[in-house]
Amino acid sequence: MTVALYTEVEGPPGAPWLVLLNSLGTSTRMWDAPAGPLAEQFRVVRVDARGHGRSPASPDGTTLTVADLGTDLLAALDRLGVDRAHVAGVSLGGMTAMWLAAHHPDRVARLALVCSSVQPGNPQTWRERAATVRAKGMTAVADTVVDRWLTAELIGRAPQAREELRAQLVSTDPESYAQCCEALQSLDLTADLARIAAPTLVIAGRQDQALPPAHSERIAAGLADARLQTLSPAAHIAPVEQAGAVTALLRGHFGGGATLGAGFATRRAVLGEAHVDRSLAATTALTAPFQEFLTRYAWGDVWSRPGLSRRDRSITTLAALVTLGAEHEIGIHVRAAVRNGLTPAEIGEVLLHTALYAGLPRANRAFAIAQETLAPETLALDKPPE
Structure with missing residues (x-):
């Protein structure tokens, strides 16, 4: 049984569709910083998973799978008249995006997977978390979970970012959250990687405790056409912690990834990994378009000739x-x-x-x-x- 998901759309009519999927325990708000700049170039669709944000809760007693979440998404795209789109997902959103790209390849043009995984961890941990939120509610896990989503550096510098994410988490429907946890406990998308043909950008957070960079490395290694980018400092919710860098990477990947990809490779080879990492870490929403322009035309075009x-x-x-x-x-x-x-x-x-x-x-x-x-x-x- 599908759930009619909440969606919000912004950006110029007729522009390429770009779907943004949130992580477990967050809402469309986690995309607030990148969404505006992305909507200058794309018709952006933000989607709340069932029981998250403003989407209806999952029915009690449902044995949920990532395929169910993907089917919810397909129904939402059908309602909007979206036949084919670029798709970017964070964590659970990335897993849903992988399922969609593997099982409905005609619907996905290009793919971006942010701090995600094909096999996201210890089944016992997910079972225990599901039991906790059913018995005690979302506040019982809120602080432990949110403190793994951001680096201590960002929490110290911008505590409001932590509080906003915590508010999203505690407002999530506990039963829907628990069902998602149970869906993750047995998830293994490894076999689906070979079925994904969409060019894929894989983004990892170097300080991600929830899904360390090895998870992203495994995804990139299993895909036919993938590029891996590791951001630092960044923990699990990279679109919040590194909004400027994520925006620049997504704009480049979805707006003409071949030249930008070559540009990043040449820029790193010439200037060095450390210098480019520092530049990306300092990127803001204001400077993201310039970083993309610089990488695409200076490094992807002229320096690569x-x-x-x-x-x-x-x-x-x-x-x-x-x-x-x-x-x-x-x-x-x-x-x-x-x-x-x-x-x-x-x-x-x-x-x-x-x-x-x-x-x-x-x-x-x-x-x-x-x-x-x-x-x-x-x-x-x-x-x-x-």
């Missing part, structure tokens, strides 16, 4: 940056030049040659930046965390 080697592009870039006096970029691209095969002596020759045309003062400053950047203790800062 075959006409020049990366070594040659580093030489050209350093010369241009010195000429422009772009001091904040010179150190970054000195590191990149080393990564692309230039020796410190060759970097010195590039700067010396540039001095002839850019002027001595700018070249002098560039030499100082290069000297500092090439110091062993400075280069060590560019290494990713263990």
Whole structure:
């Protein structure tokens, strides 16, 4: 028996459909920060699972499965006249999205799975949680669960984010929540991965305690066409903790993922994992479109062209940056030049040659930046965390 799910739609009519699915114990509100920017480009549909947010509760005595949740979603899309859509889901929402993509591939154009899993943990843990909420209500598990959803850093800096998620959790219907827990205790979507043809973005939170990154790595390894992106700092509800980065990743993946995917690969190879991770972590709703533009066109298009080697592009870039006096970029691209095969002596020759045309003062400053950047203790800062 399907449940008529609550949906809300925003974005320009005629734009590609994008369906956003929430995690266990949350509502459509968890997508508040990304939804606005996404709705500039897509016709966004946010959906509450049964018993969550404003959707009706699941009937008592139901033996619920993820297939049932997927069937609910199909019925909701049919009511809206959505024949085919991009789908992004967090945790349980991602599991529902995987089921949909595997069993109704004609309905899913591209897929994004955020902090999700094909086999989400210890069956005993899910049985015990279901029993607890049936006996004592949602408040009995609220604090323990929510504190695993966000990093301690974010909770300390923005306690209102924790309180908003806690409010969503305690307002969830206990019986529906318990049924979802029971659906998860025996869930194994491993066999479904081979059936998913949709290009898929897999996003993990490095600090996710609920579903650690190994779960996302397993998903990406089992899919025919997948790209894995790990965000840090980010725990389980990445669209709240890393709203800007998630928005940029989703816009790129659903709006033309091939060029953006190549851009991220080239950007990481040239600038280093640590630098790109810091840039993504600092992304906000304001800067997300620029990050997408930068990655797609600078790194996915120009830097990825075959006409020049990366070594040659580093030489050209350093010369241009010195000429422009772009001091904040010179150190970054000195590191990149080393990564692309230039020796410190060759970097010195590039700067010396540039001095002839850019002027001595700018070249002098560039030499100082290069000297500092090439110091062993400075280069060590560019290494990713263990």
